[in-house]
Amino acid sequence: MAAPPLITLTDVRLSFGGKPLFTGVSFSLSKGERVALVGRNGAGKSTLMKIISERVEADSGDVWRQPGITFASVAQEPDLAGFDTVLAYTSEGLDGASYMAEAELMEFGVEADADPATLSGGQLRRAALAKAFAADPDVLLLDEPTNHLDVPMIEQLEARLKSFNGVVLVVSHDRRFLENISTNTLWLRQGKVLKSPDGYVKFDEWAEQIEVEEERQLRRMTTHLKDEQHWLARGVTGRRKRNQGRLAKLKDLRAEHAQMRSALQDRKATADLSVDAGDSMSKKVIEARHLTKAYDGPDGPLTLVNDLSIKILRGDRIGIIGPNGVGKTTLVKLLLGRIEPDSGSVKHSKTLQVTYQDQTRETLNPKDTIWEALAPNGGDSIMVQGRQRHVAAYAKDFLFAPDQLRQPVGALSGGERNRLALAIGLARPSNLLVMDEPTNDLDMQTLDLLEDMLLGYEGTLILVSHDRAFLDATVTSCLCPVGDGDWIITAGGWSDAQEQLKGFRRRRAEDTPKAEKPKTDNTQRPKPQTKLSFKDEHRQKELDALIPKLQAEIAKLEQDMADPDLYARDAEAFNKKSTRVGTAREELDMAEMEWLEIEEKRETLAR
Secondary structure, eight states, X not given: OOOOEEEEEXXXXXXXXXXXXXXXXXXXXXXXXXXXXXXXXXXXXXHHHHHHTTSXXXXXXXXXXXXXXXXXXXXXXXXXXXXXXXXXXXXXXXXXXXXXXXXXXXXTTOOTTXXXXXXXXXXXHHHHHHHHHHTOOSEEEEESTTTTOOHHHHHHHHHHHHTOOSEEEEEXXXXXXXXXXXSEEXXXXXXXXXXXXXXXXXXXHHHHHHHHHHHHHHHHHHHHHHHHHHHHHHHTGXXXXXXXXXXXXXXXXXXXXXXXXXXXXXXXXXXXXXXXOOSOOOXXXXXXXXXXXXXXXXXXXXXXXXXXXXXXXXXXXXXEOOOTTSSHHHHHHHHHTSSOOSEEEEEEOTTOOEXXXXXXXXXOOTTSBHHHHHOTTOSSEEEETTEEEEHHHHHHHTTOOGGGTTSBGGGSOHHHHHHHHXXXXXXXXXXXXXXXXXXXXXXXXXXXXXXXXXXXXXXXXXXXXXXXXXXXXXXXXEEEEEETTEEEEEESSHHHHHHHHHHHHHHHHHOOOOOOOOOOOOSOOOOOOOSOOHHHHXXXXXXXXXXXXXXXXXXXXXXXHTOTTHHHHOXXXXXXXXXXXXXXXXXXXXXXXXXXXXXXXXXXXXX
């Protein structure tokens, strides 16, 4: 038997500045439900939560709440201003039960007497979660709760939510998190809400069924609308009074038709999140040798990177993973040369062009309009990856409507600000794209589009992220911390890394090196090799000649295929060139890799 609802919304409507946000929202939430609230950035997800918790009043409709129920919210950007300590913030409103706040802070790993002004983004988030759980509410409203949390803390939060006995309503970009915790899904689109009986793990299948049925309805409605418009054109003028009711229905039909078309296009809209891989570059993008970096910690020196040597090659797609505080951002800045190592060296390709998007998004000025942020030098066009684009057309690629372009950046939702930062960053040509927590606050649609863009990116990619599904979809190797500043490379995405790390830790635990006395050996040993063999030298010379030929051939083929009339003029020639260019690229990759292996052998022998 289903539990009785704690909250029921009936035909709730709300407008902002004359623009309707909710046009008729109706649903119920019952005890034991953990509900994923999904929808595009700016659709009103955060506002809907505020209506539920009585922080915003709807224009019309009814919001029924079971008498006596309590709410606790975790905002997208927790505000601890005005509190001297974290405990003072967490125990606010607990009426003397501060022990609950202390217990929760201990559970979430935050010092009770810490100054809120000194907290990192992850600590602020954990403090807000501690406050919410300490209140022991009937309804828990979470807006992007996993932002800035590392994977162990996300998994801990998942366990807490699964054992929570009330209602959980959560907005999150973290698909794996939603799949793990949700029992139902609310889909906010075009001012209305649809509710699925299943969790987010079945969202795509459910949404597709809805859209298939809506497309059928749209086709029937389009046919009916044509019939009515034909009647209007031929017969209404002579019988105006008699047909006022039919005219009113026609007007409603047109509005419903437009709304349904818009709803279908809303999910299928594709943001053109393309990024140029920049000029061609050598196979070796970054080479770091024996990097070490330490900082003074409260208990002595803290080594974040210890004797790390790594080569990052063109086309590598590396995820940097690990808990907060382990040094992921420090490692990125070391590799980019933005901070100096204590020891070791970093070399960059001479043609390196970096686009670096950090997690603070500090480049955005809240007083600028979207238009000014995209075109800071004025005018109505900008250079996007070396070609001129109209500001409105480029903004549309990132799902910003023309009427939004004069909005101030400060009025945007967190996801819209992130989308704008992506638009600005991805306009620049690059052959190394570095993104620190790029998925924070993105809606599911933009997240899918960002994944598609990264999969099509031909340059080198470095991602710092706690989003497990995003890492599994976009990277081919992970750089993982294993303690004491040591890092190792694992193949595959986040899930693959976890399996390989288990094996690494098991082998390290089994390793018990014993000091052995050196054995006396009077036999004559051959002299160690100090230079390349004749065969390797000869092969490298062959590769030195082959690589430029392949590069020239590829350039010529690409130039030929750029002719828009080639396929129509000679389809067979086009297909041959298309096949050959793919083969030539593979041959070039193999030749460059072989050359690099010989060169690495030379460097090893010279040491």
